Amino acid sequence: MFNNMKVVTRLVAGFGVVLVLLVVVAIAGISGISKLNAMIVDMGKDKYVKVVKLYDIAEQVNVAARALRNINLAKDTDTLKKEMERLDKAAKNVMIRFDELDKLVKTEEGKKLLKDLKEARAKYAEARKPIFVMFEQGKWDDATRYLIGDFRKFQNAYFDAITALLKYQDDSFAKISEDADKTGGRLRGIIVVLGVAALLLGAVLGWLISRSILGQLGGEPRALATITDRLSGGDLAVTFEGDGTHDRGVYASLRNLVTKL
Numbered sequence: 001m002f003n004n005m006k007v008v009t010r011l012v013a014g015f016g017v018v019l020v021l022l023v024v025v026a027i028a029g030i031s032g033i034s035k036l037n038a039m040i041v042d043m044g045k046d047k048y049v050k051v052v053k054l055y056d057i058a059e060q061v062n063v064a065a066r067a068l069r070n071i072n073l074a075k076d077t078d079t080l081k082k083e084m085e086r087l088d089k090a091a092k093n094v095m096i097r098f099d100e101l102d103k104l105v106k107t108e109e110g111k112k113l114l115k116d117l118k119e120a121r122a123k124y125a126e127a128r129k130p131i132f133v134m135f136e137q138g139k140w141d142d143a144t145r146y147l148i149g150d151f152r153k154f155q156n157a158y159f160d161a162i163t164a165l166l167k168y169q170d171d172s173f174a175k176i177s178e179d180a181d182k183t184g185g186r187l188r189g190i191i192v193v194l195g196v197a198a199l200l201l202g203a204v205l206g207w208l209i210s211r212s213i214l215g216q217l218g219g220e221p222r223a224l225a226t227i228t229d230r231l232s233g234g235d236l237a238v239t240f241e242g243d244g245t246h247d248r249g250v251y252a253s254l255r256n257l258v259t260k261l
Helices: 007-074 077-104 108-137 140-148 150-217 221-232 249-260
Strands: none
Touching: 007 077, 007 108, 007 140, 007 150, 077 108, 108 140, 108 150, 140 150
16 A cells, blocks of 8 residues: 555655544544533523522522511511511512523523412512501501411412422533533543544554555665665675565665675
8 A cells, every 4th residue: 555655655644644533633622622611601600690599589588588577576666667678678689680580591491480480479479468568557466377377378389489490490400510521421532532543543554654664675774774885885795684585675676786796
């Protein structure tokens, strides 16, 4: 295969094949790293962010629950005014989080769960209105019964809707984390296989090219250089290895030359 090629052509062809494989390894590595980077960005800037916002909604609902409890326990106007401010702030924070989630949630399942959460929140907010009327009218006992009775069902439904969307986001986070791990494993395998292939192919091509060159020379370049130097100096008492039966290439030509001289 290599015998009819120039030496330069053989070397370029051999190293060219190895370089192509190395380029393939580089492309596979860059592609895999880009995919992993996209997954990491998705986890950090999308999945994790949504989970944090949902936990904040749950915390604001707990803040509201504590405020209602404090009002009912204190039974005075000062506490009512202070805790109402906390309730208003918590409600505003929740609405901010809903607006942010509207922009972040992209999947159909996620949108459905967010819609369910908004509906649960609306029912919760509506169910909370009678409590404020009871507080203003000083009906503390009625407020207590309502808080631990009918109102709790709406509050629990609200928490359940938050938990459902949180579970969905947690599962999405776990899935993309698992996909990233698998992608990393595949990338590692591809790079190892292609790297070993490039190494083996380089070794085989190097052996074939050197064998073809030595076949044409008939011996090691250093030995041929020594022979030609002595011949150029007029020394015909050059010793050749063997009986010439297996000589070939330049080495055989030099033996024939010396024999005829």
